[in-house]
Amino acid sequence: MRKHSGILLALPAWLWLVCFFVVPVAIVVVFSFGEKPDIFSTHSLEHLSFDRYAEVFTPAFFTTFLNTLWIGLAGTAICLVIGMPVAYWMAVKVRPERRGLLVALVMVPFWTNFLVRTIGWQILLAPEGWLSTLAQGIGLPAFEILNTRQAVLLGVVYNYLPLMILPLFVAFDRVSGPLREASADLGAPKWTTFFRITLPLAQPGIIAGVLLVYIPLMGDYITATVLGGAKGNMVGQLVAGQFQTALNWSLGSAMAVVLIGIILVSVAIGAGIVWLVTLPARNRNRLVLGPAEPAAARSVTVPAVVEGAGA
Amino acid sequence: MTGPDSGLRILAHRSAARTIGREISRRRFLSFAAAASSVGLLAACAPTAAATSKAPQATGGPLEQKLSIFTWGDYDAPEVLEEFTATVGPKITVSSFSSNEEMVAKLVGARGTSGYDIVVPTGPFVQPMADHGLLEPLNHDLIPNLKHMDPEFLGRTFDPDNQYSICKAWGTTGFVYDTEVIQRELTDWNDFIDAAQNEASGKTSLLDDPAELTGLYFWANGIDWNTTNPDDLDAAEAFLVNELAPHLSAFDSNPGSGAIPQGTQALIQAFNGDARLGILETTSRPERWKWVLGSPATELWMDNWAIPAGAPSPEAAHAFINWVLEPENALAEVDYIGYHTGEADIRAAAEEAGVEMLDLIFFDPDQLATMHEGELTSAQERIVQIATKVKAAAGA
Amino acid sequence: MSRPSTRSLSDRAFGVWGVLVLIFLFLPIAVVIASSFNVGRLLVSWDHFGFDSFLALFLKPAVRDAVLVSVWTGLIAALVATLLGALAGLAMARHPGRWQLWLLGLLLLVSVTPEIVDAVSLLPWMVTLGQDAGIAVFNDGIVRLVIGHSLFSVAVVAYLVRARLVGLDAKLEEASADLYATPVTTFRRVTLPLAMPAVLAGFLLSFTLSLDNTVIAAFVSVSGSTPWPVYVLSALRSGLRPEIAAVSTIMLVLTLAALALVAYVLKRAGDSAADIARTMSGG
Numbered sequence: 001m002r003k004h005s006g007i008l009l010a011l012p013a014w015l016w017l018v019c020f021f022v023v024p025v026a027i028v029v030v031f032s033f034g035e036k037p038d039i040f041s042t043h044s045l046e047h048l049s050f051d052r053y054a055e056v057f058t059p060a061f062f063t064t065f066l067n068t069l070w071i072g073l074a075g076t077a078i079c080l081v082i083g084m085p086v087a088y089w090m091a092v093k094v095r096p097e098r099r100g101l102l103v104a105l106v107m108v109p110f111w112t113n114f115l116v117r118t119i120g121w122q123i124l125l126a127p128e129g130w131l132s133t134l135a136q137g138i139g140l141p142a143f144e145i146l147n148t149r150q151a152v153l154l155g156v157v158y159n160y161l162p163l164m165i166l167p168l169f170v171a172f173d174r175v176s177g178p179l180r181e182a183s184a185d186l187g188a189p190k191w192t193t194f195f196r197i198t199l200p201l202a203q204p205g206i207i208a209g210v211l212l213v214y215i216p217l218m219g220d221y222i223t224a225t226v227l228g229g230a231k232g233n234m235v236g237q238l239v240a241g242q243f244q245t246a247l248n249w250s251l252g253s254a255m256a257v258v259l260i261g262i263i264l265v266s267v268a269i270g271a272g273i274v275w276l277v278t279l280p281a282r283n284r285n286r287l288v289l290g291p292a293e294p295a296a297a298r299s300v301t302v303p304a305v306v307e308g309a310g311a
Numbered sequence: 312m313t314g315p316d317s318g319l320r321i322l323a324h325r326s327a328a329r330t331i332g333r334e335i336s337r338r339r340f341l342s343f344a345a346a347a348s349s350v351g352l353l354a355a356c357a358p359t360a361a362a363t364s365k366a367p368q369a370t371g372g373p374l375e376q377k378l379s380i381f382t383w384g385d386y387d388a389p390e391v392l393e394e395f396t397a398t399v400g401p402k403i404t405v406s407s408f409s410s411n412e413e414m415v416a417k418l419v420g421a422r423g424t425s426g427y428d429i430v431v432p433t434g435p436f437v438q439p440m441a442d443h444g445l446l447e448p449l450n451h452d453l454i455p456n457l458k459h460m461d462p463e464f465l466g467r468t469f470d471p472d473n474q475y476s477i478c479k480a481w482g483t484t485g486f487v488y489d490t491e492v493i494q495r496e497l498t499d500w501n502d503f504i505d506a507a508q509n510e511a512s513g514k515t516s517l518l519d520d521p522a523e524l525t526g527l528y529f530w531a532n533g534i535d536w537n538t539t540n541p542d543d544l545d546a547a548e549a550f551l552v553n554e555l556a557p558h559l560s561a562f563d564s565n566p567g568s569g570a571i572p573q574g575t576q577a578l579i580q581a582f583n584g585d586a587r588l589g590i591l592e593t594t595s596r597p598e599r600w601k602w603v604l605g606s607p608a609t610e611l612w613m614d615n616w617a618i619p620a621g622a623p624s625p626e627a628a629h630a631f632i633n634w635v636l637e638p639e640n641a642l643a644e645v646d647y648i649g650y651h652t653g654e655a656d657i658r659a660a661a662e663e664a665g666v667e668m669l670d671l672i673f674f675d676p677d678q679l680a681t682m683h684e685g686e687l688t689s690a691q692e693r694i695v696q697i698a699t700k701v702k703a704a705a706g707a
Numbered sequence: 708m709s710r711p712s713t714r715s716l717s718d719r720a721f722g723v724w725g726v727l728v729l730i731f732l733f734l735p736i737a738v739v740i741a742s743s744f745n746v747g748r749l750l751v752s753w754d755h756f757g758f759d760s761f762l763a764l765f766l767k768p769a770v771r772d773a774v775l776v777s778v779w780t781g782l783i784a785a786l787v788a789t790l791l792g793a794l795a796g797l798a799m800a801r802h803p804g805r806w807q808l809w810l811l812g813l814l815l816l817v818s819v820t821p822e823i824v825d826a827v828s829l830l831p832w833m834v835t836l837g838q839d840a841g842i843a844v845f846n847d848g849i850v851r852l853v854i855g856h857s858l859f860s861v862a863v864v865a866y867l868v869r870a871r872l873v874g875l876d877a878k879l880e881e882a883s884a885d886l887y888a889t890p891v892t893t894f895r896r897v898t899l900p901l902a903m904p905a906v907l908a909g910f911l912l913s914f915t916l917s918l919d920n921t922v923i924a925a926f927v928s929v930s931g932s933t934p935w936p937v938y939v940l941s942a943l944r945s946g947l948r949p950e951i952a953a954v955s956t957i958m959l960v961l962t963l964a965a966l967a968l969v970a971y972v973l974k975r976a977g978d979s980a981a982d983i984a985r986t987m988s989g990g
Contacts, residue, residue: 005890006802010810013795013861016787017813020854024828025820031831039691040419040443042831060552060700067706086728089721102725104970109732111962115921115936116955119947120735123742123750128574128595130753144513146575147560149706161732190717219821221922226943229561230516233706236823236922241702243827243926245409245521246695247416256824263821379930384945402768406930407945420830422838424846426930568946572749592748623931 032253043249052254061238061255065262067149068235072218072266075156079164079213080206082157087168088198092180103169110162118226121155122146125227147229155223160213167212171205172198200278207274211267218263235259368618368625369450375624378631379404381414381427383614384565385588386480388647391640399634401627409564410520411436412695418445423621428628434469434613435687437476446475447618453629456636464653467613476615477632480584480650483611483674483682484523485604487566487586491596492577499606500531503578504555511578512558516570518580519562521698522685523610525551527580530608536683539690548697556704567592571600584649587671602671604678611682613653645672736959743953750947761957763950770954773938777918777958780849780934784856785913791857792864792913793906797898799865800872801880814862822859826926829855833927848932855923860916864909871905872898904976911969915962 030045032052037044056062090102109117124131125146132143145151175198183193199206221236228234235255242252378401380387385407392403408414411433418425418440432440440446451457457465457477464478486503493510497503504527507515517524528547529536538544563570566579571589581589583604590600616632618625634640641654646666651657651673658673666672674682743761747754763770795814799807833854837845844850879901883893899906921936928937935958939951 006798006804007806009798009802010795010807013791013865014810014813016791017817017858017861020829020832021817021820021825021858022813024832025824027832028824028828036692039687040415040439040445042419060703064703064706082728085721086725089725093718093721094725100970100974102729105729106732107966108963109736111915111919111966112736112959113919113921113936113939113955113962115939115943116739116951116959117735119750119939119943119951120739123738124735126573126575158731158735161728165728215819216821219823221823222940225940228706230559230702230705233703236821238699238703239823239827241699243420243830244416245413246699247412247419248695249831252827256821256827259821260824263819377931381930396768404769404772404930404933406933406941409944420834421929422834424834424837424929426848426932565945569749 028253029257030253031249032257034250034253036248036250040247042247043253052250053258055251056254056258064233064238065235065258067233068218068259069262069266071149071153071156071234072214075153075160075217076164076210076214078153078157079161080210083161083164083168083209084206087165088172090165090169091172091175092177103166106162106165106169110166114159115222115226117159118155118223121151121158122226125151125154146227148231149228151227151229152224152232152234155227156217156220159220159223160217163212163216164209167205167209168202171202171208174205175201203278210270214267215263219259368447368622369453369629371450371453372626374400374630375627376400377402377404378429378624378627379406379427380429380431380631381406381408381417381425381619382429382431383407384409385568385585386431386614386648387635388640388643391635391643391647394640395631395634399627399630401624401630403631407565409562410522412521415440415445418619419443423619425619425621426623427619428622428624429631430617430619431479431614432476432617433685434467434476434615435685437470437615437617439687440617441475445620447620447622447625448474449477449618449632450629453626454633454636456633459636459638459641459655460653461655461657464613470615476617477636478653479614479616479635480644480648480652481611481613482583482650483604484518484526484580484582484609485586485602486578486580487571487590487600487602488579489574489577489599490601491599497601497603499603500527500609503527503580503603504531506578507555507558511576513560514577515559516561516563516566516576516579517559517701518582519564521695523580524562524698524701525694526610526685527551530605530610533607536608536610537686537688539688544690544693544697548700551697551701552704556701559701559705562702562705582650583671587649587668588647591667604674604681606681608681608683611679611684613684642666739952740956740959742949743956745949745952747949748946750949750952760949760953763948764954764957767950769938770950773933773935774954774958776849776852776932777935778961780852780856780932781914781917783849784853784860784917785910787853788857788860788913789864789906789910792861792909793868793902795861795865796868796870796905797872797902799869801877801898810865814865817858817862822922825855825858826923829923830926846929848929851927851929852924852932852934855927856917856920857913858923860909860913863912863916864906867905867909867912868902872902875901904972907972908969911965911972915965918958918962 031043033048033050034043034045035047035049035051036042037046056065086106090099090106094102123129125143126132127143127146129143136142145154179197179201180193183197184190188196219236220234221240224232224234224237228237236259239252239255239259242248242255246252380403382405387405392405396402406427408417414430414432415436418427418430430446437446451473454477457473460478464481465473467478470476486497488497488503488506488511492514493506497506517527525547526536528534528550529538529543534543561570561576563579564582565585566576566581567585567587567589570576570579571581571586572592572594574593574595579586583602586600586602590597590602593600616635618628622628635644636654638654638660641652641657642660642664644652645657645661646664649668649672654660658669661669661672742750742753744756744758745753746757746759764774765771795810799810829851833845833851836842880893880897883897884890888896919936920934921940924934924937925940928934933941935954939955942948942951
């Protein structure tokens, strides 16, 4: 009875999502096996084949996929490098009273309209805009970065940085202060504490941050449209173009499926790499992550740290 | 939600969710195949369906409150639109597209639910759109101002009775360049290509429209730009994708509103009126922009007012078209958008009113002889494909 | 135990980096807010200072309608998402079982799919439902927008409510049952108040997400009910005007007010800064 009431309660949400998410996306997957019969038709499912996928993998289009992958990986890496010190600073170095304010400050850009934020960068980077004129005044060359891939990289790093900082902040915050203090008391220098205590414990949050940034970034459409011009072409625009201009739904669907595939494959590879890299560390520090209840964790940590340090 | 355990379990069940999706889609697929093939069937027998004359929807009834126009970028004088709302009533919303293909894609995709009341297709697209049931016939009784039009611009080959369209503007394609960046004089399309590969590399913009994008190659090389010869198309693709695309920095059908006044590029393919608008709007050093009519050949296009099938406000749409054909409004339009709007004696009126940069609006017979109208040929899909590949290559 | 008051060099370095990054994050927003005081034709070229651009919200019908559509759609989408998501979150937290893997998987799928794929798949589906299946309600612009906006929000609300209820003891509800309360009464007087902060937070978050939704809206919207981000997207092509910045500033204030409310509600319910941060970043 209890189980059935659970299913019943969740049924509306499940139906809603199946009806308006699973079904349309599944139909798109089906479209990808079709073709485009004539100018004014969107698609035809009469002859099913893998031809559209063959078309996607031609050099003309596949370079865009590789570019997108490059921007995705580079953007995520830069976000991680920029965001981690900030998150650590917010969680560890700043006084507790100030943390709420800092969280709010990081969130304000995050919750501003995505498109408007990006347009802000378009204003800043405009070759004839006021910033460029200012730069030229002090001797720098005029801004040439707009409508290039670098502009898109800058834009996506900017847009997704809060999505990296916030989960990292939460993760570092969970690594309780006494744990780090204990490590320091046992003579570990700061870097060792960071790499052997804080970082491994914060690992779930780091993974969350990376995924939260990488996955939307790969499908990004707005940043590339506003800042990229012709050079900053990303797959999102390619897919949109097939649906909006070329009226070739089959090809667009195939591109969308390949995009999802690339995301899944790269995430799987990344997960594999992380698993391999942390393997030796995991065998060495058998530190058990308890549930997120402070009391329970604190009572378990002391013997665990002793075990880890002694191993 | 971020624990490693739930992550592994979810991975396994993603495939389960996919299977569910597929199962449901199998049923949907069958019903969808039926729907898709019926659409295909409709498309195939559309010409006969359209032959049974569809009575126009608008019959002179009361005007609706709203009017939605889907047109090219910055293509109407704001004061004409405001005066319409102030005088006649309906509130106007304007959305813009970059190419006919985009407009067609929106109408075909929405199948009557797009919400637009007026669209502005270029000549060659009018008849195919009508054949595919995308346009409504116009009710000429509601557009008495047709009498002000120059007869030469009515009854064109693509719509002999103006059943579905009325001339909005006609114009041509050329380019503007920044004389401060490109010091030499450019006179034709081959100069354009040469400059794009040299001084203006990385600062060149083409029109975001497959027809003009590929037309550039054909005009420069003396080939009829309506060709369906596969060799010509292959040559065009090879050249545009390999030689020209790497030097392009933008695809923009409306540079007059942004790129020209802001100087974002140095070499810009543009429509004549849009180039004029851009130059007039440039506040810093407007004299650096020079307009060049495309030569040795270029296009002659005619954009038309048309009403899409399923338009929610057909009465207001007719009223608007009638409004724009009023002589004072036609002159205001010419002054703003910089194109010949097909009204009778408009050139004299424009000269009298002191409209600026007339040489970008009105052309003499020699220039007209170099302009060729476009057609919607069997190579259309290939043209769109080439454009897509050029855009992909430009971003590489 | 108090820490030594002298700040080491590394601490200072962290502080400097943090402030620099915050400046980086606020730079474009400051530019947009500053540009809203520009009275000129183009957004990017400064003409002169003035408040005229703010008046565009009241004077230009296109702008006013776009904002109204966005706000109205946001409210309805938030309502729908909160209703569905709260029930789902409640079910997952209080009635766990093997079945919830189906829902969890689905919610994860929604979070993981790029928005552009959602967008291009939703339009043909809506058109099919509206035109081929004859269900006319799907031709309505607002209905389409609500559906498109609610997809991701349902997942967010479900996560939130589940996280909150899982953290709270089920014993209170058991006690209520022991005291002869019917399940409905228990739900109404015990569970719902307990979950209310998360439900409220979910509602406000869904509202802000819906206000911001651009890509899906661009594809499914019907002319006549154009939401604000789609208006900006099309203005991008035809030339940005300062009124865009002005209205964006107003919308920013609106969003911040909603978020401040969320933070206040959560703080009252006892969440720490970290919990709030976790909530806001979508779990």
